[in-house]
Amino acid sequence: ITITGSTAVSIDSNAGVDNITLSATAVETLVYNAATDSSGVEVDTITGFVSGTDKITVTIGTLTAGATFSDDYLGTATTQLAADTALSGKAGQAIYISGNDELVIDVNGSGDANAGDLVIDINSAAFADGDINYIVAAGTGAETFEINTTSVKTISGFLVGTDKLSFDGMSAAGNATATTINTAATDAGVDGETYVFATDADSGVANTDLDIVNNSANMTLVAAYLESQITATDAHNYVALINDSSNTSITYMYAVDVNAVTTAADTIEAGDVTLIGTVTSTTTAILATDMA
Numbered sequence: 001i002t003i004t005g006s007t008a009v010s011i012d013s014n015a016g017v018d019n020i021t022l023s024a025t026a027v028e029t030l031v032y033n034a035a036t037d038s039s040g041v042e043v044d045t046i047t048g049f050v051s052g053t054d055k056i057t058v059t060i061g062t063l064t065a066g067a068t069f070s071d072d073y074l075g076t077a078t079t080q081l082a083a084d085t086a087l088s089g090k091a092g093q094a095i096y097i098s099g100n101d102e103l104v105i106d107v108n109g110s111g112d113a114n115a116g117d118l119v120i121d122i123n124s125a126a127f128a129d130g131d132i133n134y135i136v137a138a139g140t141g142a143e144t145f146e147i148n149t150t151s152v153k154t155i156s157g158f159l160v161g162t163d164k165l166s167f168d169g170m171s172a173a174g175n176a177t178a179t180t181i182n183t184a185a186t187d188a189g190v191d192g193e194t195y196v197f198a199t200d201a202d203s204g205v206a207n208t209d210l211d212i213v214n215n216s217a218n219m220t221l222v223a224a225y226l227e228s229q230i231t232a233t234d235a236h237n238y239v240a241l242i243n244d245s246s247n248t249s250i251t252y253m254y255a256v257d258v259n260a261v262t263t264a265a266d267t268i269e270a271g272d273v274t275l276i277g278t279v280t281s282t283t284t285a286i287l288a289t290d291m292a
Contacts, residue, residue, distance in 0.1 A: 011029070014037060018045070022046065024048060040119075043120065058105055063109075067090075071092055080099075092109075103127065134151065137156045141162075142159075145279075146166045146292075155279045158281040170239055179194070181195055192238075197242040197243060199243055200212040213247065233258060234265055234266055236256075240253070240254040251278065251286040
């Protein structure tokens, strides 16, 4: 398969060997619905992947009880043995093996590269955090979801009060604490803080009802909502979780890098905000106590 032109395209890989050449001018998403789409002796070959532009979307499936998911990209290892040493048994971890020109995603969380993992023969070692999007479901036990990058995560089956979200890897300051912001409340921004917004309807502060279900990707509106409730400081990094008031089981996750754009000092602007995924819970809205 050869992709030409500049139109964005999604390519769904199925089981069997696929040889795909990507366009140099298009934004392409390679979709892998299971590890078996590219594993063992039937491994896909991808040419022309551009880090920071093209994406790989991987379905991890349902975690085993008590497992940990991580979107961490571990960089480059020269051999499979070195890759096995680097992997730590967290489903979703990815590593590039330069000696084989292979990207390995530890789908089953075994902690080593094996037949249960997604393996792609790819021509570029220039991968970075954020190049791989994930679809993953909670299992039947207390699972932990480690969010370390700005790639998009679609998490389902989250059990409020049992499962945990961790954003400790999202900024240099870490995100070790979480603060709930209730309707019509504000907070002095703390670098590295995770903010959990009880609802997207917050007309008590500058009439900033967000209606997030329709505006989750409108970063101008999301930034205005966050700016109305967080006293931001340049160079601060926050994580914002906004619960949908129209469907209390859906939460939208954002990474905030204040002054990623420089139009206004100490202000959260559209260019500072990145949507990093959604969490669908089995019961009620996400709480600050659900942070690890």
